[in-house]
Amino acid sequence: MAYSEKVIEHYENPKNVGTLDQDDPSVGTGLVGAPACGDVMRLQIKVGEDGVIEDARFKTFGCGSAIASSSLATEWLKGKSLDEAGEIKNSHIAEELSLPPVKIHCSVLAEDAIKSAIEDFRRKREARRALQGDAPPAEPERAEARV
Amino acid sequence: MPEPAPPDPFSLLGLEPVFRLDEAVLEARHRELAAALHPDRHHAEAPRARRQALGAAIEVNAAFRQLRDPVRRAEALLVRRGWAVAAGSEPRPAPELLMDVMEQREALAVARRARDRASLERLTRGMVEREAALVDRLGELLDEPAAEAHADAALRALVELRYTRRFLDEVRAIEDELD
Structure with a gap:
């Protein structure tokens, strides 16, 4: 099967390959996989105080289209707000890369990864806020532990 | 446009639909059917009958390859039983599996870059x-x-088996590269 030029460009020269610290509270991680083919894709975003995505990284073990889809996704994510990022659709990715029908699932995987990274970041942020807001849940526990 | 469903490979080869197939029986059945359908045995027949024999021989070979492979054999059983409508309709891989696969694939990538055969x-x-x-x-x-x-x-075990399969495909590619 012939890959489009854009797929080959991303495959040979992928943008933003790498890892961000998963435990950093400003980082959201999406880890997704395709059950049919055994591809695995990790996509991470780093979100600034202003809610804008400062950095995005990916690591994908899969075919050229899966690598290209995640590479393109990280390029598109930088500089977007979380809401804007959530609007990226697999059809946009598939169109930009001219993916053939049998490779559409690779762009679906990339959209899943974006959504999952955003969700992870929001979940971490909510948990942090809850912790800061609802005063002292840690104190009584520690008191009990001392008894 | 959806492709027509291929015939069930178990029925085609006249085998009981089980996962733990006796490989010797599978191979013997394939040999028998392939011999009976071989073009040499049908060359004297009308073109229509020859085409039919050839079509059946191709289906028999495809069914044999499908049942010989554990991943595709499991898929055929799941489709037959109506538990999976098609490849890819399985549940999403569990996060633990994905995390594990990611770690293993990263370790493999490191071994490849270092040409580290022992780790490989x-x-x-x-x-x-x-x-x-x-x-x-x-x-x-x-x-x-x-x-x-x-x-x-x-279904979950099948998905995991596909991930192990992909890993081992990658290993073979790396071995070719290092040789």
Whole structure:
């Protein structure tokens, strides 16, 4: 099967390959996989105080289209707000890369990864806020532990 | 446009639809059918009959290849039982599996860059063992009398088997590269 030029460009020269610290509270991680083919894709975003995505990284073990889809996704994510990022659709990715029908699932995987990274970041942020807001849940526990 | 469903490979070869197939029986049945359908035995017949024999021979070969491969054999059983409508309709891989696969693939990538054959062998051995365990497990899940109760577990084991398969495909590619 012939890959489009854009797929080959991303495959040979992928943008933003790498890892961000998963435990950093400003980082959201999406880890997704395709059950049919055994591809695995990790996509991470780093979100600034202003809610804008400062950095995005990916690591994908899969075919050229899966690598290209995640590479393109990280390029598109930088500089977007979380809401804007959530609007990226697999059809946009598939169109930009001219993916053939049998490779559409690779762009679906990339959209899943974006959504999952955003969700992870929001979940971490909510948990942090809850912790800061609802005063002292840690104190009584520690008191009990001392008894 | 959806392709027409291929014929069920078990019926085509006249075999009992089980996961733990006797490989010798599978091979013997394929040999018999392939010999009976061989073009040399039909060359004196009308073109229509010759075409039919050739078409049947192609289907028999495809069914044999499908049943010989544990992944595709499990898929055929799941489709036959109506537990999976098509490849890819399985549940999403569990996060633990994905995390594990990501770690293993990263370790493999490191071994490849370092041309570290010892690590490559160790990773491969682990994955081969895992593949064998999954094939055993699929046999247990798919062949027992109350198998419907394990449909979900069987689908998950199949997904994991595909990940081990992909890993081992990658190992072979790396071995070719290092040789």
